[in-house]
Amino acid sequence: xxxxxxxxxxxxxxxxxxxxxxxxxxxxxxxxxxxxxxxxxxxxxxxxxxxxxxxxxxxxxxxxxxxxxxxxxxxxxxxxxxxxxxxxxxxxxxxxxxxxxxxxxxxxxxxxxxxxxxxxxxxx
Numbered sequence: 001x002x003x004x005x006x007x008x009x010x011x012x013x014x015x016x017x018x019x020x021x022x023x024x025x026x027x028x029x030x031x032x033x034x035x036x037x038x039x040x041x042x043x044x045x046x047x048x049x050x051x052x053x054x055x056x057x058x059x060x061x062x063x064x065x066x067x068x069x070x071x072x073x074x075x076x077x078x079x080x081x082x083x084x085x086x087x088x089x090x091x092x093x094x095x096x097x098x099x100x101x102x103x104x105x106x107x108x109x110x111x112x113x114x115x116x117x118x119x120x121x122x123x124x
Contacts (some may be wrong), residue, residue, distance in 0.1 A: 007020070
């Protein structure tokens, strides 16, 4: 079983930046695709960004494309989400997740391990 721990959330003004990190332990990390999801109050959890096992392919939700960048460091067992030009509608709890397999997907049901989440709040 893999454990995922997110960090880097916080309060930022609109237009600002944050960098989220997810540290994985307990399993070979490099063989699996990874994803970031978010959930705002009263809304369903939604896909934000994903990266395949080798880091060569990425995918982004339309709402964050051009502002967010996902990356991974397999030597350090971490996956990061750089978030620039943040907007109030980006406010949510952000979750890191490990997929059951090496290739990208956006379906939450395809991800078998989840972190506890980190709060991101963007003020207007």
